Amino acid sequence: MHIVLDETAVAAAGQGNVLASRLIHRAHAEPDWFLYAPACVLVEADRNRPGTAEHIAALPGVTVLDLDLPAALAVARHETWAAAHAQHAAQPTPDRPDGAIVATTAPKQWKGRPVRVLDLTP
Template sequence: MTDALHVILDDTAMVAAGSGNILASRLIHRAHATQGWFLYAPTCALVEADRTRRGTAEHIVALPGVIVLDLDLSSALAVARDAVWAPAHVECAARPTPERPDGAVVATVSPEQWKRRPVRILDLNP
């Protein structure tokens, strides 16, 4: 177990961040200001967030503490096996990797959508 904290934003967390959700704002600030805190935005979730609320993608990628995760080969294969791209890319990004040996936590305001997926959740609902 490492001391680093890795958090993946799902599409609902990205929309919430652009809509004034205080917990999302604090998470973003913490990731920018605290060494060892990492915040990620998978591209498929970024697209879905922007479909829900126009301008969200530009807002999220402009934030200094957010790392955009491209759709690499392993992500593309995971997305191809799923009916919905955004959750599939988020789930794939939350799995352990050499950069994130303990995996990552998924930040969301819709925790019920993750009940059937093997991910740890950070509920951003107040």
């Protein structure tokens, strides 16, 4: 299972959202669960709540995804960097042929985008 956190999911995890906490626990405890936090998502979450990025990045089950050249090119085509980086990270890759699911507390934000969504709204 491959899951990408968007900025709302990162913020929710920092505020004690039970569903986000369960994802983090599973990614840490189960070998076939992978949880990703794109760098642009961390920046946006930290702007809204300082300290969030450092907290999420320090968690053992979370992999921070850098803003490499392909991600930067994808981000440049969109208005918001956080959502664009999360969407890019959710696309299929050789390591993730089926892509990843975007975890969010704002599922309407993802309507019409080419991603699968996991609603973390309590």
